[in-house]
Amino acid sequence: MDTFDLIIIGGGPSGYAAAMRGIDYGKRVCLIERDKIGGAGVYDGALSSKTLWEVANRVASINDAIVQEGRDPYEISWESVQKTVNEAKLERKLQYSMHLKLLQDTTTNQLLWVERGQASFVSAHEVKIVHEGGEKIIWGEHIILATGSRPRHLPHYEIDERSILTSDGIEHIEDYPESLVIVGAGVIGCEYATIFANLGKTKVYLIDRQSRILPGEDEDISVLVAKNLESRGVTIHHNATLERMEVVDGEVEYELSYPDTTRQTIRVKKALLSIGRVPNVEGLNLEAIGVTLTDRGLIEVDDTQTKIPHIYAVGDVSGGISLVNMGEIEARHAVEKIFGNIQNRLNIDNVCTIMFLQPEVALVGMNEQQCVEKNIPIKVVKIDFSLIARAIAMRKTQGFFKIIVTNDEEMRILGMRACGEHASTAIQGVGLLIKMNQPIEVLSELIHPHPSIVEGIQECVRMLLNKSIFKSNVFRDKLACYSLVDGVKTNLETGIQCVI
Ligand SMILES: Cc1cc2nc3c(=O)[nH]c(=O)nc-3n(C[C@H](O)[C@H](O)[C@H](O)COP(=O)(O)OP(=O)(O)OC[C@H]3O[C@@H](n4cnc5c(N)ncnc54)[C@H](O)[C@@H]3O)c2cc1C
Numbered sequence: 001m002d003t004f005d006l007i008i009i010g011g012g013p014s015g016y017a018a019a020m021r022g023i024d025y026g027k028r029v030c031l032i033e034r035d036k037i038g039g040a041g042v043y044d045g046a047l048s049s050k051t052l053w054e055v056a057n058r059v060a061s062i063n064d065a066i067v068q069e070g071r072d073p074y075e076i077s078w079e080s081v082q083k084t085v086n087e088a089k090l091e092r093k094l095q096y097s098m099h100l101k102l103l104q105d106t107t108t109n110q111l112l113w114v115e116r117g118q119a120s121f122v123s124a125h126e127v128k129i130v131h132e133g134g135e136k137i138i139w140g141e142h143i144i145l146a147t148g149s150r151p152r153h154l155p156h157y158e159i160d161e162r163s164i165l166t167s168d169g170i171e172h173i174e175d176y177p178e179s180l181v182i183v184g185a186g187v188i189g190c191e192y193a194t195i196f197a198n199l200g201k202t203k204v205y206l207i208d209r210q211s212r213i214l215p216g217e218d219e220d221i222s223v224l225v226a227k228n229l230e231s232r233g234v235t236i237h238h239n240a241t242l243e244r245m246e247v248v249d250g251e252v253e254y255e256l257s258y259p260d261t262t263r264q265t266i267r268v269k270k271a272l273l274s275i276g277r278v279p280n281v282e283g284l285n286l287e288a289i290g291v292t293l294t295d296r297g298l299i300e301v302d303d304t305q306t307k308i309p310h311i312y313a314v315g316d317v318s319g320g321i322s323l324v325n326m327g328e329i330e331a332r333h334a335v336e337k338i339f340g341n342i343q344n345r346l347n348i349d350n351v352c353t354i355m356f357l358q359p360e361v362a363l364v365g366m367n368e369q370q371c372v373e374k375n376i377p378i379k380v381v382k383i384d385f386s387l388i389a390r391a392i393a394m395r396k397t398q399g400f401f402k403i404i405v406t407n408d409e410e411m412r413i414l415g416m417r418a419c420g421e422h423a424s425t426a427i428q429g430v431g432l433l434i435k436m437n438q439p440i441e442v443l444s445e446l447i448h449p450h451p452s453i454v455e456g457i458q459e460c461v462r463m464l465l466n467k468s469i470f471k472s473n474v475f476r477d478k479l480a481c482y483s484l485v486d487g488v489k490t491n492l493e494t495g496i497q498c499v500i
Pocket residue numbers: 009010011012013014015032033034035036037038039040041042044045046047049050117118119120146147148149150167188280283284314315316317321322323324325326327354
């Protein structure tokens with residue numbers, strides 16, 4: 001039987017990162033994947049959907065410009081869109097396969113083995129791999145589970161991935177659907193609503209069971225994103241409960257009910273279900289070896305370690321935040337715990353995230369509503385993009401920066417929300433500040449390039465220190481600085497208070 005220092009089950013971004021960190025330590029590593037290396041980090045997930053978003057964004061930008069000049073809108077065929085997405089996936093696939101092939105070079109000190117097939121536990125140290133050609137059992141000193149997740153289905157609805165689809169099927173449709181209903185107004189739902197609205201060939205309906213989309217984020221973000229979706233023709237059904245959805249004559253008919261007891265029935269060409277994801281734990285034989293699950297069916301971990309000390313779980317399968325960067329960092333942390341003997345727990349205070357919407361939204365740390373829920377006294381400072389020279393030059397002045405700090409002398413940064421052009425790059429500096437536990441003065445004194453979007457962040461920080469260039473008592477609709485303490489909002493410029 002082949003023996004390894006580390007076996008990793010699942011070759012998505014988490015498993016891949018774990019394997020690479022394992023060979024850094026000079027260990028014998030076996031990575032097992034049943035389908036495609038890269039997982040949802042590449043296919044029907046992060047890379048493919050972001051390529052789609054980029055194409056759609058470009059189409060919308062071109063159209064915004066040419067339609068203003070009275071010219072006909074630019075059109076791109078679905079075939080061309082898919083070709084671009086396929087090119088992106090292929091490029092990544094080739095990088096991974098070349099990388100893995102060279103790392104498995106048997107003429108040098110081979111540390112990595114890649115096995116194809118479905119893995120399951122035979123015992124706490126033995127893993128069976130089943131593939132078309134047969135099966136084998138290997139032995140591992142340590143094992144990392146990185147089996148990821150898949151789209152959540154709704155009971156009683158048949159997902160055929162042709163008429164009623166999930167994110168696994170939507171990129172494989174044959175042409176633009178004339179109309180599309182999206183169930184679930186979370187990240188995936190809002191990203192695909194943005195993509196199809198921007199491509200301009202599909203009438204999009206978005207079912208939001210709450211009163212506003214992206215319920216986990218502050219209202220200012222939900223309102224701006226919803227406004228932009230609606231301006232591109234998206235119908236958002238707020239406070240709507242999906243009562244029925246079925247395929248009728250090759251189309252999708254759905255029925256909604258509202259709190260005022262009214263009902264509505266609509267027919268569309270296709271439906272996309274984006275109501276969260278579930279962990280891939282089935283068939284691993286976890287019960288037999290004592291690895292436990294949480295109430296939500298995720299693998300139960302303490303700082304990436306399961307109840308069985310030599311078995312770890314990372315990425316989507318163990319919950320936390322379902323992101324590529326989170327899976328990778330958890331994987332690296334697990335390997336460092338195993339072979340590097342590190343003692344610290346994983347700190348995720350500075351995880352930066354982007355939501356690919358219109359405009360793009362970047363996040364780090366806590367938002368206002370989370371601070372209020374936890375009753376943390378805070379100061380909030382906001383600047384509208386229309387006051388930032390670079391945004392003016394780009395003629396893209398929609399958006400804002402919002403920084404949240406502790407309501408004390410120290411004004412430690414708790415979080416930031418960036419909503420607008422370059423948001424995804426702007427977030428990084430503040431993420432670093434949180435990680436380094438540095439005071440806001442560092443940003444206030446740093447000489448920023450000009451004109452740059454990040455000057456807006458500097459202006460926010462300077463506002464908190466009472467030394468901004470633009471004064472909030474003049475630009476009252478574009479600058480805001482307030483505290484939120486025990487349910488009372490106080491405008492720090494005027495002293496005016498209101499109860500929230
Ligand atoms: C539409 C969409 C868009 C997204 N966009 C972003 C984004 O913009 N940014 C971001 O950070 N994240 C994004 N995500 C989330 C991100 O893709 C996931 O968080 C990430 O892929 C999780 O990585 P993972 O390795 O834990 O799991 P996965 O990527 O799911 O990989 C798990 C792998 O394990 C394999 N596997 C499962 N069971 C077994 C078994 N028994 N034996 C062998 N192999 C097995 C699977 O085949 C799979 O390849 C997106 C997700 C989706 C669906």
